[in-house]
Amino acid sequence: MRLRHSLLLPIGLCLFLLAVDAAITMGLVSSMVSFLHHNGRGPFAVAPADGSPFPLTGLPANLVVDQGHTANAAGGTALILIGFGGSIALWLERRSRKKWDRSSPFFHIWAVFVLLSWLLTMVALIYTFVETAKTGGQVIDLSVARANPPPARYPDGRWTPENWYAAVLDLPLASAAQRRVINGNLTIMRAWRWNLVPLFILGFILLSLVVVELLRMRRRDAQPVSMVEVLAGPFKRPSSRGGVVH
């Protein structure tokens, strides 16, 4: 496949979309963190049909949060290193091509970070979905909850915030307003988890575009080369340019 035209424009567009999506991820995760630190702590009034009402503690003792940290790290990396770093790398690349008709080393370094950032997003995606599946489908035992009123935390099980609040909503909550707030914040938790999917796809498209562009630049003036050489880029130019094809 031989491309005549530079892919820098599509790379720039994809970069922009990725940065916007990464910012959305970070915003949603930080909104969840704030909920966990404020109203998410409860207590929530529970009114069982067959017993007296009691206050439910807002948080379980074993709250699983590392998947949220990983997703936040993936979003931050994509926004800062890939989004902001990429804007600079693209600018340097255009300048280098205009002035010296060759690729800039920064563009190659950045390409490595595009790969690493995409891998981190993949880790966050898998980790989050696996933890959510592993801790899903639990129910809050009303007698255990009643025996552990706030400030104690609900002792049983391991819960992601999403699974915990979904189980809270399965209880007969006394207040419709509390139910609405929990429901709205649960949507935010689901949203950041599912948003890892477009983040992953955009990261993959960007990585593909960058690799194709680097290959195109190398093919333009050299014999076929391996991926390793492409990423090593201008640091390691082949000594026999246009020479023997091996």
Ligand SMILES: *[C@@H]1O[C@H](CO)[C@@H](O)[C@H](O)[C@H]1NC(C)=O
């Ligand atoms: C999330 O909870 C906060 C209170 O901590 C509340 O003000 C906000 O409206 C809730 N968000 C949604 C989308 O319901």
